[in-house]
Amino acid sequence: MRVLVVEDDPMVMRLNVEFLNRIDGVSLVAQCEDLPTARDILASEPVDLLLLDVYLREYNGLSLVRELRRQAQGVQIVLITAASEMETVREAKHLGVSDYLVKPFEFQRFQKALHHCLETHQRLAGLPARAHQRDVDALFRRDVGAPASLRPGDLPKGLTANSLAQVARAAIAHCDGVFTTEALSEDTGMSRVSVRKYLKHLVDRGVLEESFHYGQIGRPSFTYRCLDAKALSRLGA
Template structure:
């Protein structure tokens, strides 16, 4: 039998019915007709089969979200086939139906991996409620996976973008415009400029905000495993694949997939990714099934992708497919007027989690921060604030390693302590020594006031 495709109907939209593919396996033609008539207006695709063997043919060639399976079938019965499906790694939902059942049969069905168990004859509301429960269980399973993955990677929730500089205001305006469309987005900027933060904000302001945000660092996954990580794999697809596994495209259904460090993808995977973005279908490694996906792709890189294309390290067609919308994030050295607000934000954000009081930043110290070029960008500033909170002193002079520091005082050279407080002291004393104790000249070289310098030296003298 050929599958029948049914477009979304007003009824489906009103009920919020899941856009699922459903396989019905029953040897009673009347039951098949009843279920197809009931589900066809509400589902993306309905397929039917009269035996487990025919059902297996559909599963080999089509993605199936739910199987409605009769227990009593010619040849292999439903429970036996369900056990085989679970052993092979089928992770979709399964509702078992039967006209003859007792408690032992129900228990056996649930142990075999059934999501629900319904007795014939049943009414339309019963089967619809069972399917909705399956959809909710599947949605929660995806959300739990995404939440577990995001626990250690998600930034603390606060103002999405901190700062009032023209550069940040322009970025905010761009995010507001871009969030409402479904186009792919390419975020380019140096390391530490906040590309994932911007991607999360784009997702939060979009119509997909209720769906998952799934980040993946392409540089952190080995080239041998990245295809399986993104698209999933079938059982036996490669050595060690003892069961089937869904990929991150699957878990990002209805939401956003964020591909960080996309320039690190091997060229063969770039071709596969291009096809997935254009067709909105993926093929798990070792599988014949094409699985439709409904998600938005965002990508980020700290490299200049046009140069990577020119060097032959990145596909030109994928580059243009990704940069439908291209957002460039400014380095911190280009909006230094935001440093004071950023530092205050990080103080407020980090101090409670560290169990300490926020530090006060003097005007001299702020001047010191604003003179630095911040090669590590906002991330470097955040790390400095966190270290300073732990040590109890704002260690700004550690940002300016002295070229006149004697080799014996370089970190690690003599086995002496190399914490930030000690490094600050060593650096300032070496500057004083280089100018023969002239505190005015030393303060100028350090970028602080003479009063700040004298206060630090007095603290060490009294220690």
């Protein structure tokens, strides 16, 4: 699924791109900070999903949404914005945006929005010339199920149950506060890269909560907090 990001805040743009890079099945077509550039890209490049801010200096992102709807373009749209007033939310709903994320947001919420759009994209691509009711039901229901990699008990390729248990046991020791990849790397003796893969899996399963921010020198930093100590205990047993 090809994605265009329209955002005029450099920090949020970096965050959006970083989050996108962590999701399989999507690719960044382009990124820009204003609507004229976004229109040019949409006219010249195939785009499946538009991640769009509402407040863009002298522009309003909803004006682009209106244009796309008048043109009957099939691009999905997720608004990522600080605009929380109900007038804007109502109009976005009426215009048929796929999702609406209010800044600041966590990766887990971003991931949920992208997975829904990716699933819709894949289902539309797989529809026959004449759809059956079951095809339409699957397309219009939002509760069609999580991606296979998120099913309880499944492990993504490259992860092992023994190492997952080791990371889970280390995380349990930090359940009374927040912790970092580095802390668990020291506790387990595993590399930070390996630990990050297991922590990502635990975040995907809703066992941990991940927070993301840029440090003083602009390097991304992740911290984690336990959401389900019982699940961690079961995984670490």
